[in-house]
Amino acid sequence: MQQKGVTDYWTDLGKVSYSDALDIQYNLVARRKENKIPDTILFLDHYNVYTIGRKSDPENYKNVDVIKTDRGGDVTYHGEGQLITYFIFDVRINGKKEVRKLLESIEESYIAMLKTYGYNAMLYGEPGIWIDKGGIKNKVASLGMAVDDYVSYHGMALNISASVLDGFGLINPCGMNSSVISYVDIPREDAIKGLLKEFSGHFGEFSYIDKEKLIRTPV
Secondary structure (H helix, E strand, C coil): CCCCCCCEEEEEEEEECHHHHHHHHHHHHHHHHCCCCCCEEEEEEECCEEEECCCCCHHHCCCCCCEECCCCCCEEEECCCEEEEEEECECEECCEECHHHHHHHHHHHHHHHHHHCCCCEEEECEEEEEEEECCEEEEEEEEEEEEECCEEEEEEEEECCCCHHHHHCCCCHHHCCHHHECCCCCCHHHHHHHHHHHHHHHHCCEEECCHHHHHHCCC
16 A cells, blocks of 8 residues: 555546456556556446456346456446446555455545435445435445455446446346445546545545556556
């Protein structure tokens, strides 16, 4: 994680295909290992896609075509109405890998951001973020990470529009009935601003870097 005196990066990739985003992440992971970049956050949107993680059950995605990935978790949907955040972070603290600490800090950041917009956000058994509306709990963000040696990638998908619900309706996301999935009504740019504020509290300051400058630099 962040070294003293180092400012981390963030950028907004806009709409990117899942395969292109994965290639970008692999490139950045390699560069992070060589300390050519600091810890880096990628905000982006995906074209409609279904992906499965390392622990998936085919019964949960019988009606769709899927892409197999190396993240954790089962099947999920990405598409219009989501804000995706990927974390290219060195997960070591004092030389020891602290993956759980990273995940907790990410979860706490999302919960705090959502609470500033009036949502009763929480953890609720499954990885990801839930909200409580009048005693009914719905999942609004899904978490799935991977670690290559000591550098993380993949991340969190936050539902910010009702347009995601049709996509989730064709699967059992993370093995659950799709009726548990909901969304929050927060403009994309406001969500990014709020998340960066919370991330800075956990990880230190982040400086914007142009996406072309970041991804065009070779390993």
